[in-house]
Amino acid sequence: MEFTAEVYVTLKPSILDPQGSAVGSTLSDLGYTEIHEVRVGKYLTLNFEAQDQERAQQQLNELCQRILSNPVIEDYRFKVVEVGR
Amino acid sequence: MKCGVVVFPGSNCDHDCLYALGQIPNATAAPVWHESTDLSGLDCVILPGGFSYGDYLRSGSLASHSPVMQAVRRFAASGGFVLGVCNGWQVLLEAGMLPGAMLPNRSLKFRCRYVTLRVDNVHTPFTTQYSEGQLIQLPIAHGEGNYWIDDAGLRRLQSNGQIVFTYADRDGTASSEANPNGSIANIAGICSPEGNILGMMPHPERAVESILGSVDGAAVFASVQAFTQCKSRVHHAIQGGTH
Numbered sequence: 001m002e003f004t005a006e007v008y009v010t011l012k013p014s015i016l017d018p019q020g021s022a023v024g025s026t027l028s029d030l031g032y033t034e035i036h037e038v039r040v041g042k043y044l045t046l047n048f049e050a051q052d053q054e055r056a057q058q059q060l061n062e063l064c065q066r067i068l069s070n071p072v073i074e075d076y077r078f079k080v081v082e083v084g085r
Numbered sequence: 086m087k088c089g090v091v092v093f094p095g096s097n098c099d100h101d102c103l104y105a106l107g108q109i110p111n112a113t114a115a116p117v118w119h120e121s122t123d124l125s126g127l128d129c130v131i132l133p134g135g136f137s138y139g140d141y142l143r144s145g146s147l148a149s150h151s152p153v154m155q156a157v158r159r160f161a162a163s164g165g166f167v168l169g170v171c172n173g174w175q176v177l178l179e180a181g182m183l184p185g186a187m188l189p190n191r192s193l194k195f196r197c198r199y200v201t202l203r204v205d206n207v208h209t210p211f212t213t214q215y216s217e218g219q220l221i222q223l224p225i226a227h228g229e230g231n232y233w234i235d236d237a238g239l240r241r242l243q244s245n246g247q248i249v250f251t252y253a254d255r256d257g258t259a260s261s262e263a264n265p266n267g268s269i270a271n272i273a274g275i276c277s278p279e280g281n282i283l284g285m286m287p288h289p290e291r292a293v294e295s296i297l298g299s300v301d302g303a304a305v306f307a308s309v310q311a312f313t314q315c316k317s318r319v320h321h322a323i324q325g326g327t328h
Contacts, residue, residue: 018193072186
């Protein structure tokens with residue numbers, strides 16, 4: 001079965017995000033003073049094959065743990081959707 | 086001493102490392118391609134600075150899964166000396182061979198200048214030629230040198246003496262003004278608990294000639310050379326004793 005996955009990788013809340021802070025202060029300079037916090041993360045899409053939804057999830061988990069995120073400083077979440085042929 | 090300098094696509098300090106090692110008496114150095122898995126006969130492997138695999142995804146992350154790194158892992162586990170400089174340290178962190186992680190500099194600026202470092206541990210194979218607390222000048226050149234580790238990890242580094250280099254003032258104080266990137270506890274370099282793996286942001290290979298501003302980096306390479314020579318003498322003595 002063919003799957004598509006959307007993966008979001010973000011810095012853990014306890015980790016300072018200088019990039020997000022810089023974007024936040026520019027927004028505030030532009031007058032968007034209601035914005036309290038900006039965090040910058042990564043968004044990845046993957047197309048792949050797996051036997052079923054459960055294995056697709058397992059596969060994604062492994063990829064996120066090993067390569068797509070750095071578990072020391074980052075969290076990840078993903079959505080796996082089966083794609084019709 | 087035989088050294089291998091790993092060349093990843095995007096490494097750009099490999100030739101500087103080969104050149105620096107060429108200045109050390111009784112040391113030979115050769116490049117090792119990132120697809121190679123043969124490190125036989127080497128005493129020391131250096132992961133040089135640069136932008137391995139374009140630093141895509143995260144600095145050092147893709148390089149940490151390259152074929153040569155499987156061999157470097159085995160090499161280190163069997164006691165081989167491994168030095169990661171700048172991007173090389175990022176690779177070692179991503180490979181899990183040293184603890185913690187690297188974040189973008191707190192200033193978000195790429196820092197390219199000389200810094201003062203305090204040598205905190207002179208008992209590693211890379212630092213025996215320094216004196217404890219010695220202040221040295223080495224250049225840095227990085228956008229992501231903001232070392233981070235959790236509180237428990239930091240305490241472990243401190244109690245094990247794994248902090249080898251610290252960004253410091255000219256009087257040796259680890260002040261926030263002396264910290265070029267926001268690194269936790271002003272850490273500039275750490276080693277493994279056994280001491281045979283060292284990761285550092287500053288570039289010792291760029292400070293081996295006075296014409297370039299500093300010769301303070303040469304002692305890193307001279308230390309490994311001396312340590313290797315000493316190790317092989319002990320090895321021969323032990324082997325001789327068993328016959």
